[in-house]
Amino acid sequence: xxxxxxxxxxxxxxxxxxxxxxxxxxxxxxxxxxxxxxxxxxxxxxxxxxxxxxxxxxxxxxxxxxxxxxxxxxxxxxxxxxxxxxxxxxxxxxxxxxxxxxxxxxxxxxxxxxxxxxxxxxxxxxxxxxxxxxxxxxxxxxxxxxxxxxxxxxxxxxxxxxxxxxxx
Amino acid sequence: xxxxxxxxxxxxxxxxxxxxxxxxxxxxxxxxxxxxxxxxxxxxxxxxxxxxxxxxxxxxxxxxxxxxxxxxxxxxxxxxxxxxxxxxxxxxxxxxxxxxxxxxxxxxxxxxxxxxxxxxxxxxxxxxxxxxxxxxxxxxxxxxxxxxxxxxxxxxx
Numbered sequence: 045x046x047x048x049x050x051x052x053x054x055x056x057x058x059x060x061x062x063x064x065x066x067x068x069x070x071x072x073x074x075x076x077x078x079x080x081x082x083x084x085x086x087x088x089x090x091x092x093x094x095x096x097x098x099x100x101x102x103x104x105x106x107x108x109x110x111x112x113x114x115x116x117x118x119x120x121x122x123x124x125x126x127x128x129x130x131x132x133x134x135x136x137x138x139x140x141x142x143x144x145x146x147x148x149x150x151x152x153x154x155x156x157x158x159x160x161x162x163x164x165x166x167x168x169x170x171x172x173x174x175x176x177x178x179x180x181x182x183x184x185x186x187x188x189x190x191x192x193x194x195x196x197x198x199x200x201x202x203x204x205x206x207x208x209x210x211x212x
Numbered sequence: 213x214x215x216x217x218x219x220x221x222x223x224x225x226x227x228x229x230x231x232x233x234x235x236x237x238x239x240x241x242x243x244x245x246x247x248x249x250x251x252x253x254x255x256x257x258x259x260x261x262x263x264x265x266x267x268x269x270x271x272x273x274x275x276x277x278x279x280x281x282x283x284x285x286x287x288x289x290x291x292x293x294x295x296x297x298x299x300x301x302x303x304x305x306x307x308x309x310x311x312x313x314x315x316x317x318x319x320x321x322x323x324x325x326x327x328x329x330x331x332x333x334x335x336x337x338x339x340x341x342x343x344x345x346x347x348x349x350x351x352x353x354x355x356x357x358x359x360x361x362x363x364x365x366x367x368x369x
Contacts, residue, residue: 047275050275055273058269058271058273059267059268059269062267062268062269062271063264063265063267067264079269079271080271080273083273083275084275084276087275145255145256145259146256146259146260146263148256149257149259149260150264165264168235168261169261169264169265170265171236171265188228189228189229190228193226193227193228196225196226197226199257200226200254200257203254203256204253
């Protein structure tokens, strides 16, 4: 597989991989490192890419695994990393700051367990089908729906708490 | 969308029972300007997801270029070629003879040996010729003796 073909296959997924990595690692620098790493791994095994039915799902799985590994080693080394995302990547940051309700949703999402974060990201942000999410998570559709329902309800609970607090 | 329908979809949404299409309908309802106050609390949720999907990365992906790789591969190919060529050159520069040539050479060798043997025996023959010379000398001496006997015979007469 030539580099152009490889890029044509994988590059359209770049931002999706990045957003998933950022959802998990929070830091945009680390998320970019993760994407770079996943691309390198895919490039090294490029001759196998065609064997996968869904290269994007495969890349997503790799990204997810890479990020979870990073989080584990972070915990193992017992480092408390403080994330300071300077508004380098532009408008979104400003939008989020301008809209308190939206930034609250992101803050709530940060407190969710990893699996729920991933499911929410894949379904509500990236709009993958249930079977695709199951493929990415190496799980089944029922488990995906259950995790998704829990994640949505957890966000709802926090959101309504804050909302009612703000209203009253 | 009617409020009742929105509420129904919301219920299904939280149970994980909505289709992508239904979720898109919810998203477009909540990102519109006409959201019923009754469900307004959910506005930031769908707005947030919609915003999050817009985020992009400026990352320039660095792949080790194929050119570099093939260059390195070509180095080893060149090295192997060089070694085989030199070894081959050394090997083939040694005279290697075809079967015919080898036979010819053997024949030549045999012929040479035979000639040598011949000349050697010829030399032996010439050596023997010296004896003939001696014989001639002897014969001359014999002639002198003959003369001597002739004169002796004359005297005796």
